[in-house]
Amino acid sequence: MAKFLFRLIAVVGMLTAASLAHADYPDRPIRMVLPLPPGSATDTVARILAGSMERSMKQTFVVDNRPGGDGAIAGRLVAKSPADGYTLLFGTNSPMSVVPALNKQPGYDPVQDFTPISLVGQYSSFLWVNSASAFNTLQEMIQYARANPDKLSYATGNTGGMVAMAQMLSLAGGPKLVHVPYKGEPAALIDVISNRVQMMFATPTAAGGYAKEGKLRPLVTTLAQRSPAYPQVPTMGEAGVPGFSITLWGGIFAPAKLPPTITERLTREVNLALAQPEVRQQLERQQFFGQGSSSQELQRFTREQLDAYRRALREAGMQPE
Numbered sequence: 001m002a003k004f005l006f007r008l009i010a011v012v013g014m015l016t017a018a019s020l021a022h023a024d025y026p027d028r029p030i031r032m033v034l035p036l037p038p039g040s041a042t043d044t045v046a047r048i049l050a051g052s053m054e055r056s057m058k059q060t061f062v063v064d065n066r067p068g069g070d071g072a073i074a075g076r077l078v079a080k081s082p083a084d085g086y087t088l089l090f091g092t093n094s095p096m097s098v099v100p101a102l103n104k105q106p107g108y109d110p111v112q113d114f115t116p117i118s119l120v121g122q123y124s125s126f127l128w129v130n131s132a133s134a135f136n137t138l139q140e141m142i143q144y145a146r147a148n149p150d151k152l153s154y155a156t157g158n159t160g161g162m163v164a165m166a167q168m169l170s171l172a173g174g175p176k177l178v179h180v181p182y183k184g185e186p187a188a189l190i191d192v193i194s195n196r197v198q199m200m201f202a203t204p205t206a207a208g209g210y211a212k213e214g215k216l217r218p219l220v221t222t223l224a225q226r227s228p229a230y231p232q233v234p235t236m237g238e239a240g241v242p243g244f245s246i247t248l249w250g251g252i253f254a255p256a257k258l259p260p261t262i263t264e265r266l267t268r269e270v271n272l273a274l275a276q277p278e279v280r281q282q283l284e285r286q287q288f289f290g291q292g293s294s295s296q297e298l299q300r301f302t303r304e305q306l307d308a309y310r311r312a313l314r315e316a317g318m319q320p321e
Contacts, residue, residue, distance in 0.1 A: 025085055025262055029060040032088045032252075033078050035071035035095045036158060037184040041123055041205035041286060042250060046090045048282045049120060049252075052273035067183055070159040071095030072106055079108040083115065083255040085262040090120070091253045096302055097309040098159035104320050110306060115258035116251065116298035118270035123248040124227050124287040125164060126218035128207050129199045130192055138220045138239040141199070145175035153178040153197045157185030160248045161201035163309060164222055166316040171241045192216065203248075204229060204287040222246060229287050246312060247305065251298050267295050 032050050036042040043065060050061035066074040071094035078089035089095070096110045108114075127138065135141040145152050154177050156162040162181070169175055180197050182188035185206035191197050193215045201222065208229075210216040220239045221227055236244035252270055254263070271292035273279055283290045293301065313319075 023261075025265065026057060026059040028086065029062050030057075030086050030088065031062045031064050032090055033064045033066055033074045034090050035067060035074035035092060037065050037067040037186070039186040039206065040157070040184050041203035041288065042090060042092055044205050044286055045120065045123075045250060045283060045288050048279060048286075049090075049270070049273055052276055052279050053269050056269055056272060070099050070102075072099045072103070072108075075099065075110075076107045078253065078255060079113040081255050083258045085254060085258060085266065087255065088117070088266070089114070089253040090250060092158075092160065092250045093163075093248055093305060093309070094159040096251070096253070097305045098163055098313075100306060101309040101313050102159075102318065102320055110302055111299065113256050114253040115256055115263055116253055116295045116302060117263065117266045118295070119249070119251045119291055119293035119298050119301060120270065120274065121250060121283065121288055121290040123160070123203050123250070124229075124289070125161070125201050125203055125222040125248050126207065126227075126230065126233060127165075127168075127199055127201050127220045128189070128192060128211075128216045128218055130195050131215055131217045132195070133198065133217065135219065138234075138241065141219065142172045142175055142240075145177055146173070149176035150178055152199070153180050155180050155182055155188035155192060155197040155200035157182050157188040157200065157202060157206070160246070161185075163312060163316075164201045164246045164248070166318060167244060167246050167312045168236065168241055170316040171236075171243050189216070208287075222248065227287060245308060247308070249301075249305065251293075251302070253298075263295055 034042055034046050047063055050063055054061045075095035078087055081087035099106045100110050129135055154165055185202045188200050189207055192200055207216050218230055218233045221233050274290045274292045280290055
């Protein structure tokens with residue numbers, strides 16, 4: 001009996017200590033790991049969100065850019081971190097959808113190895129060409145590519161752009177273009193401007209400044225509706241490529257088995273930040289459409305997107321390696 005009481009007291013003591021520790025959360029800086037480099041749309045959006053959460057939670061947020069491996073480097077880092085709420089992943093479609101869809105052994109499971117916190121929203125993306133390009137419409141580019149296989153090249157700064165291009169070309173009948181991958185949108189766009197490559201999908205955050213300077217021109221958007229920022233640019237369906245379905249998105253994740261109290265706190269804080277008018281205005285200037293969620297909703301969304309990306313890649317003839 002004495003041993004039983006001793007063990008019971010010990011267990012209660014540990015639970016009480018854990019509860020007190022969670023009640024103090026956060027008591028030190030929180031690291032937000034990004035799968036993309038500084039200057040990318042994800043970097044800008046993450047810093048807007050982190051700044052608001054810093055003020056609300058009264059704790060420093062450190063944005064940690066870990067590009068590489070199509071987002072897998074950042075994904076693996078967070079998946080293997082302690083589940084204490086001090087390491088978060090700004091997970092985009094790259095590490096959470098594309099990497100698991102393209103790799104048989106990505107090094108983590110996007111559903112099992114993470115605690116979903118909240119959806120953050122969706123990116124807008126456009127197909128950009130050099131302003132001196134002879135192509136004024138998507139169909140002009142596609143027709144030229146069909147008649148001149150491998151004469152045109154396209155850059156990708158992330159896996160979202162890669163999959164968007166793969167699906168678009170597949171739906172357009174498979175014209176042959178040369179793929180030139182880069183580690184991020186900023187470096188790739190410089191080569192589009194210099195015409196080393198002829199086109200790429202990129203966000204307005206990365207390309208908008210060059211467009212205002214007259215160096216880039218958008219041909220088509222991946223959005224389901226025309227963008228208020230570029231109302232003259234058609235959607236895929238309007239440009240003659242119906243059936244385009246790729247969504248570029250971002251959400252906050254933590255390592256698996258995060259304590260529920262911390263999960264609930266972070267979910268609440270992300271949604272609170274996204275509800276702030278100044279945050280929404282800053283995101284809208286980046287052509288990013290903020291949308292929070294519950295932890296359960298993000299888990300469902302992650303599963304759905306993984307299935308959608310696998311289907312799109314399979315239809316484009318790309319198999320996991």
